[in-house]
Amino acid sequence: MKNLFFTPGPTHLYPTVPQHYYTALKEDILSISHRSTVFQSIFNQTTYNLRMLLEIPDNYHIFFLSSATEIMERIIQNSVENTSFHFINGAFSQLFSQISRNLKKEVLTHEVDSKECFLFDRVKIPFTTELIAFTQNETSIGYAINPQDIYNIHKKYPDVLIAVDIVSAAPYIHLDYSQIDYAFFSVQKGFGLPAGLGVLILSPRALTKSEYLLNKGISIGSYHTFPKLQSYASKNQTPETPNVLGIYLLGKVTDDMLSRGRDTLRSETDEKASALYSFFENHPNYTPYISCKNVRSQTVVVIECKHGSQTIIDNLKHHKIILGSGYKSYRTRHIRIANFPAHTIQEVQRLISLF
Numbered sequence: 241m242k243n244l245f246f247t248p249g250p251t252h253l254y255p256t257v258p259q260h261y262y263t264a265l266k267e268d269i270l271s272i273s274h275r276s277t278v279f280q281s282i283f284n285q286t287t288y289n290l291r292m293l294l295e296i297p298d299n300y301h302i303f304f305l306s307s308a309t310e311i312m313e314r315i316i317q318n319s320v321e322n323t324s325f326h327f328i329n330g331a332f333s334q335l336f337s338q339i340s341r342n343l344k345k346e347v348l349t350h351e352v353d354s355k356e357c358f359l360f361d362r363v364k365i366p367f368t369t370e371l372i373a374f375t376q377n378e379t380s381i382g383y384a385i386n387p388q389d390i391y392n393i394h395k396k397y398p399d400v401l402i403a404v405d406i407v408s409a410a411p412y413i414h415l416d417y418s419q420i421d422y423a424f425f426s427v428q429k430g431f432g433l434p435a436g437l438g439v440l441i442l443s444p445r446a447l448t449k450s451e452y453l454l455n456k457g458i459s460i461g462s463y464h465t466f467p468k469l470q471s472y473a474s475k476n477q478t479p480e481t482p483n484v485l486g487i488y489l490l491g492k493v494t495d496d497m498l499s500r501g502r503d504t505l506r507s508e509t510d511e512k513a514s515a516l517y518s519f520f521e522n523h524p525n526y527t528p529y530i531s532c533k534n535v536r537s538q539t540v541v542v543i544e545c546k547h548g549s550q551t552i553i554d555n556l557k558h559h560k561i562i563l564g565s566g567y568k569s570y571r572t573r574h575i576r577i578a579n580f581p582a583h584t585i586q587e588v589q590r591l592i593s594l595f
């Protein structure tokens with residue numbers, strides 16, 4: 241029997257991935273030129289499916305890069321001349337702000353203690369801010385920001401670009417793209433695919449900002465600038481030789497997800513999340529780490545373990561179930577359970593029954 245991975249990324253493969261791998265080999269996908277019409281039609285199909293599944297407006301662009309971390313760097317390079325502002329609720333939002341700092345930008349932050357919730361009304365964002373960054377689903381602690389709070393910030397600061405990290409929330413999360421400028425994810429989490437591909441969705445005005453910086457003579461990078469990515473994407477191509485297999489597999493898996501139906505994916509995620517949270521809320525040795533219920537992540541369930549996480553992680557390993565440990569400083573205190581489309585209701589029930 242193979243292992244069942246509840247780790248929050250890389251995670252369990254979406255069940256149809258092996259068959260698509262086999263087809264890719266059979267159809268020479270691993271050898272075709274990235275300038276061929278076969279590649280162009282793969283690119284076109286994958287972006288079309290993403291638009292359908294995530295409900296992305298037609299005038300928003302979709303780019304393929306190598307990881308979510310790369311995308312954070314590219315967003316800063318292509319949209320910030322001087323100042324970015326970051327809402328910090330864990331390690332990944334911290335990483336985004338650190339990337340901006342490393343690129344020598346002025347970095348402003350508003351941080352919440354992991355035991356509290358953001359009080360967005362009280363936050364003052366200076367008028368010099370060019371970009372506001374959110375980590376919608378903080379994978380490190382299982383904290384999810386309500387999209388409505390992001391839209392309210394957009395209404396208050398309509399001229400500022402808004403970036404939203406949805407790495408561990410996609411394809412579950414439903415966003416109103418007209419109220420944000422960037423959303424991005426990598427595929428080894430909610431899409432159940434091998435790592436090595438990042439996807440960036442961006443608004444027309446975000447592209448305009450990068451063109452403005454370029455024309456002003458500011459460095460916005462080299463091969464992965466947004467104007468360059470856009471000129472290739474308009475031909476269903478990428479500037480460099482991309483992860484062709486990754487783009488192909490993402491097209492196939494999004495096909496399968498569309499056949500299952502996006503509403504079904506979302507309602508099943510909610511059902512599994514509610515089974516997990518209600519079980520751990522009533523367990524004497526385990527407690528959901530996030531106490532404010534309205535910011536608990538549906539897709540990454542983080543549980544504090546009274547007697548440490550190692551014993552249960554080891555026990556479940558004997559049953560071929562791989563749990564995520566806590567993130568960094570929480571390693572021995574927390575377990576993290578991914579609740580992605582690859583995880584079935586039966587598998588989640590089996591996991592619960594082993595506690």
Ligand SMILES: *Cc1c(COP(=O)(O)O)cnc(C)c1O
Pocket residue numbers: 249307308309310332375377378379380405406407408426427438
């Ligand atoms: C995993 C993760 C990242 C980093 O993704 P990579 O593909 O490893 O670059 C960024 N943000 C969040 C919220 C994540 O969960």
